[in-house]
Amino acid sequence: MARDPESIQSEIEKTRDALADSLDALTDRANPKRFVDSGKAQAKQKLEDPRIRYALIGVGVILAAAILKKLFS
Template sequence: MARDPDTIEREIEQARKALASTLDQLSEKADPKRLAESAKTSVLAKLEEPKVKYPLIGAGVLIAALLVRKLFR
């Protein structure tokens, strides 16, 4: 049974709109500025965790102490 040409055209137009919407969503998700901001936020949040924050502070103090020791020897 043959399909009505008007129905086919409507389905094609609906598919085009859905594709355009999907492409818009993908372009928003793939925006480099948005990705960079998301990565920055994620890293900053991770650095605020006590399990990460305090060992980094300790490592920094140790390095500073070693540098001071090396300079005054």
Template structure:
């Protein structure tokens, strides 16, 4: 059974609109700025964890102490 050309055109327009919306959503999710912001937030959250924060502070103090020792020898 043949379909009405107007119906076919409406369906094509609906499909185009849906595709455009999907592409916009994908573009937003893959945005470099958004990815960078997400990575930054993740790293900052990880650094707030005491299991990560205190060993990093200890390592920084050790490196600083070794540098001071090396400079004054």
């Protein structure tokens, strides 16, 4: 059964619009800035955990003490 050209054209336009929407969504998801922002947010959230914060402070103090000892020995 033959289809009329207007119906075919309408389907092509709908498919084109759907493809454009899909490409826009993929472009948004693959945006490097989004990955950077997400990584920053995750790092900030982890640093807000007192266990991690105090552990990093402890490591910093130990490193500073080791450097000072090396400089003044």
